[in-house]
Amino acid sequence: xxxxxxGLLLVLVMLVAMFAACSSPxxxxxxxxxxxxAxxxxxxxExxxxxxxxxxxxxxxxxxxxxxxxNEDGANVKAALExxxxxxxxxxxxxxxxxxxxxxxxxITKGCDVLVIxxxxxxxLGGVLSQAKAAGIPVIAYDRxxxxxxxxxxxxxxxxxxxxxxxxxxxxxTLGLAKGEKGPFTMECFxxxxxxxxxxxxxxxxxxxxxxYIDSGVLVVKSGQTKFPEQIAITNWESKGAQDRMDNxxxxxxxxxxxxxxxxxxxxxxxxxxxxxxxxGYGSKDKPFPIITGQDCDKINVGQIIRGEQxxxxxxxxxxxxxxVIDMTSAILAGKEVPTNAEYDNGVKxxxxxxxxxxxxxxxxxxxxLVDSGYYKLSDIPDAE
Ligand code: BGC
Numbered sequence: 596x597x598x599x600x601x602g603l604l605l606v607l608v609m610l611v612a613m614f615a616a617c618s619s620p621x622x623x624x625x626x627x628x629x630x631x632x633a634x635x636x637x638x639x640x641e642x643x644x645x646x647x648x649x650x651x652x653x654x655x656x657x658x659x660x661x662x663x664x665x666n667e668d669g670a671n672v673k674a675a676l677e678x679x680x681x682x683x684x685x686x687x688x689x690x691x692x693x694x695x696x697x698x699x700x701x702x703i704t705k706g707c708d709v710l711v712i713x714x715x716x717x718x719x720l721g722g723v724l725s726q727a728k729a730a731g732i733p734v735i736a737y738d739r740x741x742x743x744x745x746x747x748x749x750x751x752x753x754x755x756x757x758x759x760x761x762x763x764x765x766x767x768x769t770l771g772l773a774k775g776e777k778g779p780f781t782m783e784c785f786x787x788x789x790x791x792x793x794x795x796x797x798x799x800x801x802x803x804x805x806x807x808y809i810d811s812g813v814l815v816v817k818s819g820q821t822k823f824p825e826q827i828a829i830t831n832w833e834s835k836g837a838q839d840r841m842d843n844x845x846x847x848x849x850x851x852x853x854x855x856x857x858x859x860x861x862x863x864x865x866x867x868x869x870x871x872x873x874x875x876g877y878g879s880k881d882k883p884f885p886i887i888t889g890q891d892c893d894k895i896n897v898g899q900i901i902r903g904e905q906x907x908x909x910x911x912x913x914x915x916x917x918x919x920v921i922d923m924t925s926a927i928l929a930g931k932e933v934p935t936n937a938e939y940d941n942g943v944k945x946x947x948x949x950x951x952x953x954x955x956x957x958x959x960x961x962x963x964x965l966v967d968s969g970y971y972k973l974s975d976i977p978d979a980e
Contacts, residue, residue, distance in 0.1 A: 645678075645679055646680035647679050647925055647929075648676060648679045648682075648924075648925070648928075651681050651708045651709070652683075652684060652705065652707045653681050653682070653684070653707060653711060654684045654698075654703075654705070654710045654711065655672050655673065655684065655711045655712075655737075656686045656688060656699055656710075656711070656712050657669040657685070657687050657688070657713050657737075658687070658688055658695070658715045659687060659715075659831075660687045661689075661690065662832065663894065663895075664891050664893065664913065665713065668916070668917065669685050669687065671917035672685075672711065672737070672917045672921075673685050674917075675921045676921055676924070681924070684702055684705065686702075688715060690715055691715065692714070692720070695715055695720075696722070699727070700726065703730055707732060708733075708928060709733050709735065709928065710727055710733070711735045711920055712734060712737055713737040713739055714739050715788075715790060715791075715831075716790030716791075717790060717791060720744060724741070724744050724746035725744070728745075733749075733927050734746060734749075735747075735748065735749045735750070735751060735920060735923055735924065736749070736750040736752075736946065737751060737752075737916075738751070738793070738916065739752070739792055740752070740939050740941055740946065741946075743942045744941070744943060745943050745944050747941065747944075748927070748946075748947075749923050749927070749935065749946065750939055750946045750947070750948035751916060751919045751920050751948065751951070752948060752950060753911045753916065753950060753951045754951075754952070754953050755800070756796045756797075757800060757950075757953055758800060758860075758890055758911075758953055759796060759801035759803075760801065760804060761800075761909055761953065762797075762801045762858060762860070762888040762909070763800065763804030763858075764804060765886075765888060765955075766782075766805065766856055766858065766888065767804060767805070767808070769886050769906065770855075770856070772808055772814075776813070777813055778814065778815070779814070780815065781815050781849070781852060781853070781855045782805075782855060782856035782857070782858065783817075783818060783841075783854060783858070784798075784801075784805075784821050785827055785859050785860060785868065786798050786824060786827040786828045786860060787828065787829060787860050787861060788830055789824035789828045794828065794832075795823065797861075798823040798860065801858055801860070801888075802823075805858070806821075809821065814856070817848040817849065820844075832864065833863065833867070834866040834867035837864040837866075837867030838870050839871075841867065841871035841872065842871045842874075845875045853877075853883075853885070854885045856885050856887075857885050857886070857888070858888055859887055859888050860888075860890060862889040862890060862892070862893040862895070862896040862905075862908055863891075865887055865889035865896055865908075866893075869884075869887065869904045869905060872885070878904065884904050887904070887906050888906065888907055888908075889907065889909070890909040891909070892910045892911075892961070892964075892965055894971065894977065896908050897956075897965060897976045897979070898978045900956070900957060900958050900961060901958065901961070901977075901978050907957045909953050909954065909955060910953070910954040910955075910956045910965065910970075911951070912951070912968075912970065914970070915951045915952070919949050919951060935947040935948055935949050936948075936950060937949065962979075966979075
């Protein structure tokens with residue numbers, strides 16, 4: 596009998612130890628290890644509403660309402676904070692950094708206890724954040740790194756370099772390049788907004804893998820435009836900007852030859868690129884859609900994937916990121932150790948950070964990933980039913 600109880604106890608101790616190991620933050624930025632974001636997700640699902648935030652006001656600023664993801668991020672962060680008893684001041688800035696700086700100033704004046712900021716131009720917040728620092732208000736950079744200031748305390752994001760690497764690897768695998776396919780395949784590259792530090796990381800992650808194939812002539816960028824940000828950046832991540840640039844590329848370089856690959860760092864750009872390709876007659880037997888990458892799993896883009904217009908996207912579960920920010924906020928205010936698993940150099944300091952996990956999405960797994968997980972309803976997605 597006592598042996599049995601001893602055995603049971605041993606199993607229990609091992610289970611507790613395993614769970615603790617899964618929950619402890621890893622000291623790496625690699626996508627595989629960043630899977631330690633998962634415990635937060637389950638914590639958010641199971642944690643009952645509480646009042647740990649009672650009497651505390653959190654200022655949340657998001658860049659724009661014009662892209663689907665920031666509406667979701669804003670709503671998720673607000674709801675998760677409110678479930679913990681915090682009061683929330685949520686603002687959107689119409690993609691203008693001076694507008695966002697004004698909103699942050701107001702939040703400082705209102706006496707916010709913590710500021711959560713998804714910036715527009717990450718290098719242009721130094722002035723307003725030195726006011727926050729002087730007022731002793733902790734700052735969490737949300738998804739986008741805030742650079743060139745020491746007045747940022749923590750950063751919660753996804754594995755941004757890993758996003759670009761996943762896109763680059765997808766292109767390599769789909770074309771069979773690592774197996775020796777020589778093509779040549781035509782390709783054009785797009786980049787995100789130059790003021791967004793993530794855009795640089797996405798580009799680096801993809802180009803570190805693709806550049807050798809460009810150098811050896813297997814991938815041919817007919818326009819010769821590969822430099823980020825000088826030649827390929829799209830201001831404010833606007834679909835229209837991507838559409839216009841794609842129109843110009845098609846007219847200028849692809850009048851007599853189809854394009855095989857478009858490296859798009861995210862879904863808003865992929866929307867513009869697909870619109871341009873459709874207008875130029877792509878999507879037929881003679882002109883199949885090129886391989887097109889993306890990121891965010893925006894509803895419109897999942898529709899594009901279903902219809903065969905876009906090849907892949909990357910799912911960044913904003914519920915997990917929101918929960919991470921709530922965990923950080925609560926730890927900061929309770930004076931406890933803040934959960935981190937990475938560090939980003941912002942030009943002035945190394946910012947302690949948490950990289951959440953990214954997930955690959957394509958025509959084969961979008962439903963399991965996005966609908967079965969409860970992230971979207973099937974009826975939210977164009978052409979899904
Ligand atoms: C985010 C991406 C998003 C892009 C445009 C980036 O900072 O990380 O997920 O697609 O901004 O909104």
